[in-house]
Amino acid sequence: QVQLQESGPGLVKPSETLSLSCTVSGDSIRRYYWSWIRQSAGKGLEWIGRIYSSGSTNDNPSLKSRVTMSVDTSKNQVSLELSSVTAADTAVYFCARDSGYATGWDSWGPGTLVTVSS
Amino acid sequence: EVVLTQSPATLSLSPGARATLSCRASQTISNYLAWYQQKPGQAPRLLIYAASNRATATPARISGSGSETDFTLTISSLEPEDFAVYFCHQRSSWPWTFGQGTKVEI
Numbered sequence: 001q002v003q004l005q006e007s008g009p010g011l012v013k014p015s016e017t018l019s020l021s022c023t024v025s026g027d028s029i030r031r032y033y034w035s036w037i038r039q040s041a042g043k044g045l046e047w048i049g050r051i052y053s054s055g056s057t058n059d060n061p062s063l064k065s066r067v068t069m070s071v072d073t074s075k076n077q078v079s080l081e082l083s084s085v086t087a088a089d090t091a092v093y094f095c096a097r098d099s100g101y102a103t104g105w106d107s108w109g110p111g112t113l114v115t116v117s118s
Numbered sequence: 119e120v121v122l123t124q125s126p127a128t129l130s131l132s133p134g135a136r137a138t139l140s141c142r143a144s145q146t147i148s149n150y151l152a153w154y155q156q157k158p159g160q161a162p163r164l165l166i167y168a169a170s171n172r173a174t175a176t177p178a179r180i181s182g183s184g185s186e187t188d189f190t191l192t193i194s195s196l197e198p199e200d201f202a203v204y205f206c207h208q209r210s211s212w213p214w215t216f217g218q219g220t221k222v223e224i
Contacts, residue, residue: 047216
C-alpha cells in the first residue's frame with residue numbers, strides 16, 4: 001500500500017522560499033504523476049502543480065511562476081519550492097498521487113502546515 | 119479558469135437521511151469531475167471519479183451523476199462516518215480547480 005509523507009520547515013519568513021519534500025513508500029514514483037495541493041482557510045483547496053518522473057510539469061498560473069517542482073527517483077521523492085512567499089501562502093500543503101487524468105488523486109500524504117511569518 | 123460552485127454550503131441532516139450535493143461548473147467539463155470527502159485534520163479522500171465511478175472502498179450508498187456543467191453527489195442513507203466536508207474537483211482544463219465545499223452535518 002502506497003504511503004506519502006510531506007516534510008519541511010513549518011515556518012518560513014516572508015520573501016523567502018518554501019521548500020517541501022514528499023517521500024513515497026510502497027510504490028515507485030516512476031509510474032505516476034504527483035501533485036502538490038494546498039488548503040487554506042481563505043482560499044480553500046488549490047492545486048499547485050504536478051510532476052512526472054521524467055520531470056515534465058504542469059502548474060497553476062495563479063502562482064505566477066513562483067513554483068519549482070523536481071523529482072528524485074533514487075530517493076522516491078518529489079519536491080516543491082515556492083519562492084517569494086507572503087502570508088497568503090500560509091496553508092496546509094499536501095502531496096498526492098495522480099492515478100490517471102480522468103481519475104484523480106487516490107493517495108494523499110497527511111499534509112504539513114506551513115506558516116509564513118517573520 | 120473553470121469555477122465550480124457547490125450548494126448548499128451546509129447540509130444539516132440526520133443519520134439515515136438522503137443527502138444530495140450539487141456542483142455546477144462555469145463551463146462544460148464533460149465528465150472530468152471528481153468528488154472528495156474530507157474529515158477534520160485529514161487529507162481529502164477520493165470518492166467518485168469521472169463523474170459517476172466509485173473509487174476503491176467507496177460504499178455503494180454513495181453515488182455520483184451528471185455531465186457537462188451540472189453534477190450531483192448522492193448519499194442514499196447517511197451513516198455516522200459520512201458527516202464530513204465534500205469537495206468537487208474538475209480536471210477538464212488547466213488550471214485544475216475545486217469547489218468551495220459542502221459540509222454535511224448532523
